[in-house]
Amino acid sequence: MPATGDDTCYDRQAELKAFDETKAGVKGLADAGIRELPRIFIHQPEPLPVSSTPFPIPIVDLGSPDRASTVEKIREASETLGFFQVVNHGIPVSVMDGVVEGVRRFHDQDVEVRKRFYTRDPSKPLVYHSNYDLYSSPAASWRDSFYSFMAPTPPPPEELPEVCRDLQIEYSNEVMKLGRVLFGLLSEALKLNTNHLEDMDLDKGLAFFGHCYPACPQPELTMGGPKHTDYGFLTVLLQDEIGGLQINYNNEWVDVPPTPGALVINIGDLLQVPVSSPGHHTFANGRHAMIYVSHDERGTGAIISNDKLKSVEHRVLANKKGPRVSVACFFSTSIAPLTRRFLVIPLDGLFSRLLGSGNGIKFWKEVWCDSKPLLDCFPRLAALDANQDCTIADRVKQTENGLIFTWNWRRTPRDGREIQMIKRIEERCERIPIGQGEEKWHWELDKDGVFSVASLRLAMDDMSLPRGGPRISENKSVPIKVKITSWRAARDSLPTKINLIRRGVALGDDLCPLCKYQPESVKHLFVECDRTKAARGAINNWWRVLATNANELNGILLGDDDEGSDNNKKLRLAKNAIFHAYIWAIWKGRNEVVFNGTSFNPLLIANLVQSETYFWVKNRCAFGKNLSWLEWRCNPESL
Ligand SMILES: O=C(O)CCC(=O)C(=O)O
């Protein structure tokens, strides 16, 4: 049995750090000729099977004169697979081959040269590292990458690595042109004017990623790239001849074999954006609402594809052959301060699902009592069920005397592990309020719980216009998603355990997931909990901004109500940003404990607050433009 993350004897964080500090990436391990994978790379077995029959990923000929049929093919592929390939796309083969070679050369450089680019600081013109989520993912992947934001504002060429700079620029320019063509076709596929998506500026921001998947000694134990969906609008992927990319189609992994001359195109989360029908269960995939706001930032919302186009899960297998090289270009708005006409609102936690009898939800296959489907958490047990497609109502019912389970196993479960797993599932079910009748989605920002774009806009206005109750901060240095979190904390509407219980959600206990000592209210979590006090202490070791002994949430920011004592506006803004970052980082850290079982580390919170606020001040405030990381760390008062 391979070692996994829940083996407490091993200091995973220390191993991750040691690996990261080599700055040599996975390539360094492969070059050293290691035979056995370090345990940080070992993944849990994947529950979904690999498809036994090859499934062709459609190839769309962009040179075809029959536009209607091209649009139709793209529509069909984008609505089902979320993936297609394009040929005759206008990018010369020489440019494609050139950029793959350039990326290969980058990763082949001497380790000392590579090290100079190795960083986790996203403000650098070129970021090179192994596993962007090294410290947060359950297992590291056998991949190194570098990336740059090539549009709307590319870095000065001299900041890009010499071995691939020209190719990176040339290829990105070509992808930008292709992007306009693709967004035109996608607009038509959505029955909109050809220019619709381009006019919304979806084609304006581009990130270039150069991935390298070195030869792996034990590919069956790890992944080249873990399963994920792409965050942005649209991805243009160029892979070399080795292969390994797979997509999840009907709960099977299907290969996307390399096709010479073709590019792989896939829909990202931001183009899917399902919000208008939150009752629809695919909502669990959609993490954001994209509101298109007209020029005065007060127009009506328009949702882009409203769940028509699919952002589909994919992964990359590790391989004994290698290194495999790929170039992924993402059109996205999260890049740079692209345009102020978009507001991307994170919807995590703004919807909560109120379960009915569970008649329409698959017990094993859909997300309902955990952050993943039970099939992913308990694949062995799911395989033992005589009907893996059963609904929640088939397996569990709420009665006056509590929950009644109706299991239907192929054979009697064995004592020991299997019985234990059944107990664990039953415990999870106990935490979820199973009711009667239909499922409902409760929209947190509306008192009736009903979602509409209008209610979202109203809530946004409510946050920004002068009315009673807490208002959303006007501090422009702070991103909206962060301000929403602190606004919700101030109006006591974050789903802490106490608030969930108040809303009738039956939880096992009401204890704070961090200290496990006091009930988790907003006030406890952000103000009273010793763990978050420690985080404020750690932040104060750098810059004394937050009170550790406050009695109320709005007493945390030191000096906030004594404006006269601090007449430096810049400092006031920066300190206020730290307050928002603190709330946001605590909530994020708390959710990681609850949903991913990670531990809460006050020092990491302090680091996150320090680095996030640095980027906000630097990128979002005119006065922060020339701020250096060193100044921010050593002498923030010098702002
Ligand atoms: O390397 C590949 O084939 C896929 C990369 C990918 O999925 C990504 O960068 O998001």
Ligand SMILES: [Fe+2]
């Ligand atoms: Fe991807």
